[in-house]
Amino acid sequence: xxxxxxxxxxxxxxxxxxxxxxxxxxxxxxxxxxxxxxxxxxxxxxxxxxxxxxxxxxxxxxxxxxxxxxxxxxxxxxxxxxxxxxxxxxxxxxxxxxxxxxxxxxxxxxxxxxxxxxxxxxxxxxxxxx
Numbered sequence: 001x002x003x004x005x006x007x008x009x010x011x012x013x014x015x016x017x018x019x020x021x022x023x024x025x026x027x028x029x030x031x032x033x034x035x036x037x038x039x040x041x042x043x044x045x046x047x048x049x050x051x052x053x054x055x056x057x058x059x060x061x062x063x064x065x066x067x068x069x070x071x072x073x074x075x076x077x078x079x080x081x082x083x084x085x086x087x088x089x090x091x092x093x094x095x096x097x098x099x100x101x102x103x104x105x106x107x108x109x110x111x112x113x114x115x116x117x118x119x120x121x122x123x124x125x126x127x128x129x130x
Contacts, residue, residue, distance in 0.1 A: 045071050063087045072097060095120065 037046040051065045063086035070079035074097040083089040088109025095102025099120050107114040115127040 039073070043071075043073070043075065045073070047071070 034049040035047065036044045039045050047067075047069050049067050049069075051062075051067055053064045054062045056062050063084040065082050065084040065087060068079075068081040069077040071077050076094065076097045078094045078096070079092070080094075081089075081091045088107060090105065090107035090109075092103055092105040101118050101122060102120045103116075103118055105114070105116045113129060116124065117126075118124040
């Protein structure tokens, strides 16, 4: 009797191995208040966050903002993309760790746009529409 049960279980296992993998037909949705991607050492390398409305140090109100950050292996958020209804949308690309003034920024707020380039030596250029 035990031999019959073992043969039956073996047949079931073999039939399962030959079955093709089929993707789920229901669409999956990942939902949350934020997302962090970490590297093999556990350091955050990318994040998407919804930042709540807040008061700045000078007392002005900073609107709720969605922020995407791409972070270098040394922890510098080198790419930032943000958007909010009141604050507009923008993107900044920063130089490597150790630089403080090297960046490109692009922004759109209300009915105006900005495009600014700045080097570490302080040279700066702002482009404006005609």
